Amino acid sequence: MIADNLDNVRQNIRVAAEQCGRKPDEIRLVAVSKTYPTSAIKEAIGSAQFLFGENYIQEATQKYTELKDSAEFHFIGHLQTNKAKIAAEIFKMIETVDSMKLGLHLNRHLIQYDKTMDILIQVNIGNDKNKAGITPADAEDLIREISQLSNLRVRGLMTMPPFFEESEKVRPYFRKLRILAETLRKKNLFFDNSHVEISMGMSGDYQIAIEEGATLVRVGTAIFGSRS
Numbered sequence: 001m002i003a004d005n006l007d008n009v010r011q012n013i014r015v016a017a018e019q020c021g022r023k024p025d026e027i028r029l030v031a032v033s034k035t036y037p038t039s040a041i042k043e044a045i046g047s048a049q050f051l052f053g054e055n056y057i058q059e060a061t062q063k064y065t066e067l068k069d070s071a072e073f074h075f076i077g078h079l080q081t082n083k084a085k086i087a088a089e090i091f092k093m094i095e096t097v098d099s100m101k102l103g104l105h106l107n108r109h110l111i112q113y114d115k116t117m118d119i120l121i122q123v124n125i126g127n128d129k130n131k132a133g134i135t136p137a138d139a140e141d142l143i144r145e146i147s148q149l150s151n152l153r154v155r156g157l158m159t160m161p162p163f164f165e166e167s168e169k170v171r172p173y174f175r176k177l178r179i180l181a182e183t184l185r186k187k188n189l190f191f192d193n194s195h196v197e198i199s200m201g202m203s204g205d206y207q208i209a210i211e212e213g214a215t216l217v218r219v220g221t222a223i224f225g226s227r228s
Ligand SMILES: *Cc1c(COP(=O)(O)O)cnc(C)c1O
Pocket: 032, 034, 055, 076, 077, 160, 201, 202, 203, 204, 218, 219, 220, 221, 222
């Protein structure tokens, strides 16, 4: 079942990429495994999926302990500074950095671990009061500040756009994030400006996100099934 779903999602990614003239291997699939047990992740690993997204630190810690030799985890939830130490230890990438305060906490722990970490800046692309992320207008200053921190590498941007029943309505928000990333790239603000990561798109809209330039899509339900 998970194997079939993964085949399906991979096929959709390939088709969406090819239809807009992109290479399918420019797009990485983050299988969002939050609330699903380790056994589900193992099933996905059996189908050669090795990158997973987690939202909750305690849950992710258990999964990491069991699977660290066979999988990588991106943190995609809201990170509180008092969880920065454990996050610095267990994640390959933190996609949701949206303040200098959080950056400072992460950097301090990374120095202790003698480790560098890839991060994305979470942008509140819809200027939505209920959503986390830095405003688009403040993203440049935040990246400049965080880039001063020795052990963090700002690889790109991530967003959670407003929700619409009709997925096509989200397209302008994806486009806006891509254009922002491009503007910042031209100013050489990222760690590697020849490869800037753009994390956007979930089960309902990842094909649209790919058409608009996503390099990381975060897909949960379409792989593991409904969470409720
Ligand atoms: C849960 C979650 C996803 C995956 O959502 P699905 O609709 O299940 O694909 C993606 N990104 C973030 C930040 C999430 O919290």
